[in-house]
Amino acid sequence: MTEPLLRRLHARGERLTVGALPWVAPVYRAMPQVAEVVEFPLTHGGLQWGARRALARQFSGRFDAAYICPNSLKSALLPWLAGIPQRIGYLGEARVGLLTHRLKNPGKNQRLPMVAFYSALSGATEVGSDRPQLQLDGGKVDQVLTALGLRRGGYDVLVPGAEFGPAKRWPTIHFAELAQLLDGTVVLLGAAKEFDLCQEIALAVNAGQPGKCLNLAGKTPLDQAFDVISAAKNIVSNDSGLMHVAAALGVRQVAIFGSSSPLHTPPLNDRASVLWLKNDPAYQPPLTCAPCFERICPLGHTRCLSDLKVATVMENLSTGCVANL
Numbered sequence: 001m002t003e004p005l006l007r008r009l010h011a012r013g014e015r016l017t018v019g020a021l022p023w024v025a026p027v028y029r030a031m032p033q034v035a036e037v038v039e040f041p042l043t044h045g046g047l048q049w050g051a052r053r054a055l056a057r058q059f060s061g062r063f064d065a066a067y068i069c070p071n072s073l074k075s076a077l078l079p080w081l082a083g084i085p086q087r088i089g090y091l092g093e094a095r096v097g098l099l100t101h102r103l104k105n106p107g108k109n110q111r112l113p114m115v116a117f118y119s120a121l122s123g124a125t126e127v128g129s130d131r132p133q134l135q136l137d138g139g140k141v142d143q144v145l146t147a148l149g150l151r152r153g154g155y156d157v158l159v160p161g162a163e164f165g166p167a168k169r170w171p172t173i174h175f176a177e178l179a180q181l182l183d184g185t186v187v188l189l190g191a192a193k194e195f196d197l198c199q200e201i202a203l204a205v206n207a208g209q210p211g212k213c214l215n216l217a218g219k220t221p222l223d224q225a226f227d228v229i230s231a232a233k234n235i236v237s238n239d240s241g242l243m244h245v246a247a248a249l250g251v252r253q254v255a256i257f258g259s260s261s262p263l264h265t266p267p268l269n270d271r272a273s274v275l276w277l278k279n280d281p282a283y284q285p286p287l288t289c290a291p292c293f294e295r296i297c298p299l300g301h302t303r304c305l306s307d308l309k310v311a312t313v314m315e316n317l318s319t320g321c322v323a324n325l
Contacts, residue, residue, distance in 0.1 A: 001114040001244060001265070002069050004130035006033050008122045009067070017063070019055075019078070026223040027245070030134040047074060056081035067121045071105065073098070088121050111264040111293075131268040132248040136230050144227040148216070152231040155185035157246075159237035160201060161194035161217070165295030167259035168238050170305050172197060176204040177310045178236065179213055182317075187232070189225050189242060192218025234317055243267050254316050258305035261291040273316040277304050 006016055010033035017036040018028040028037045040055065042048055052074075059082040066079035068089035076098040079087045088101040096102065103120060106112050115130050145151060160175045162168035179186040179201060186205065188198040198217040205213040220228065229235055229246050235253045237243040239260045246253045247269035255267045257276040266274060277283045278290040290304045297304075 001132060002118045003031055003132040003134070003248065004115050005067065005069075005118045005122055006031060007130075007133070008119060008124055009033075014065075023222065026221070026226065027134070029223070030136055030226060032135055047077065052078050052081060056083075059084070068099070069118055069121070090121075111261065113263070114265050115268065132244065134226070134245065134248040136226060136249070141227040141230055144220075144224050145231055148214075148220075148228070150185070150187070150228065150231070153233050155187050155214075155232060156182050157187045157189055157229055157232040157235040157237075158201070159189050159235065159240055159242045161190040161197055162238040162240045163191070164260075167292070167294050167297045167302060167305075168240070168257075170238055170256045170258070170308060172200050173204075174306075174308070174310050174313075175236075176201045178313055179205045180208065181310070181314055184233075186213045187228060188213060188215045188217055189220075189228065190217035194218070236313060236317070239265060247272055254313055256305070256308060256313070257291075258302065258308075259290065259292050259294055259297065261293075264291075275308060275312060275316065277308055283307070 006018070010016055016034050017038060018034050019038045019040055020028055021042060022039045025037050025039045028034050042051055055078055059078070061083075063082070063084050065086035065088065066084045068076050068079060068087060071090055071092040073093040073095045076087065076089055076095040080098040086101060087099050088103075089095070089099050090103045090105040091099070092105045106117075115132065119130055158175055158179060160169065160172055188202060190198050195215065195217040198215045202213040202215040216225070216228070225242065226245055226249070229242065229251055230249045232251055235246045235251050237246065237253065237255060239255065239257050239262075243253070243255050244265075244267060247267035250269060250271060252271040253267060253269060254273045254275060255262070257274065262274045262276055278287045287304050289299060292298060
């Protein structure tokens with residue numbers, strides 16, 4: 001979702017170096033406007049003063065400005081320690097003194113579309129047409145497909161996981177039923193910790209149709225997962241990082257939303273269909289609880305996802321109908 005921001009900065013002549021954690025660095029390597037990607041040797045939790053000071057010494061004197069996308073205190077520490085003259089970011093987590101240019105944070109009750117939220121760091125005010133774009137090496141894509149025994153357009157991708165939590169996941173039983181109905185090979189993608197989730201689907205499908213479902217969760221580096229997505233016939237996913245990758249690659253997709261909102265993090269892709277029972281006038285009783293933005297359904301039923309029918313997803317794959325938001 002930060003790609004349009006970087007495209008704007010590059011267009012006005014700024015040379016871009018992106019600092020990112022290893023698991024997200026491949027995303028920025030697929031952006032031609034990024035000159036350099038630095039992988040941070042940091043982990044979640046704790047300030048990790050020693051590591052941040054070491055990085056700050058490497059960065060000292062190298063940069064004129066830092067655009068700080070995360071809202072955390074930790075993310076603003078490194079540019080401050082490095083003495084970067086301009087440090088632009090949103091207010092939050094008591095980091096007023098760490099920023100030189102401060103934008104008012106709209107907060108959780110005013111969740112803006114994330115592309116607009118990030119693009120505003122560039123000073124942009126008109127960002128309605130911004131859409132993330134990624135570019136891959138076609139030759140490398142073909143090599144990866146050959147190694148995996150796949151052919152372009154000859155398979156569908158399903159992404160049944162969601163890092164945030166189960167309140168964003170369409171039930172695995174629904175994904176399994178969908179996979180059984182799709183023509184040809186079905187590839188399951190996800191993180192290593194989602195292997196068992198995907199394996200549950202693969203076992204259910206392959207029991208009746210041996211070899212139909214290929215579980216690659218945790219078996220491919222992130223950049224190879226991008227290659228697999230880019231050449232897929234269709235992708236069906238929850239609201240997740242790979243959903244946005246598919247959108248940035250222009251792949252035909254169905255994006256399933258439950259506890260989160262497509263008004264906040266939509267797949268910005270003309271070939272995307274968005275399914276969200278919250279906005280379905282025929283669904284009764286109305287989902288007044290959505291979007292709750294919780295990791296686990298506070299009411300214990302997750303109706304926003306469990307009641308979304310497989311037939312509805314199949315219909316959207318067949319027609320390419322884009323739901324109104």
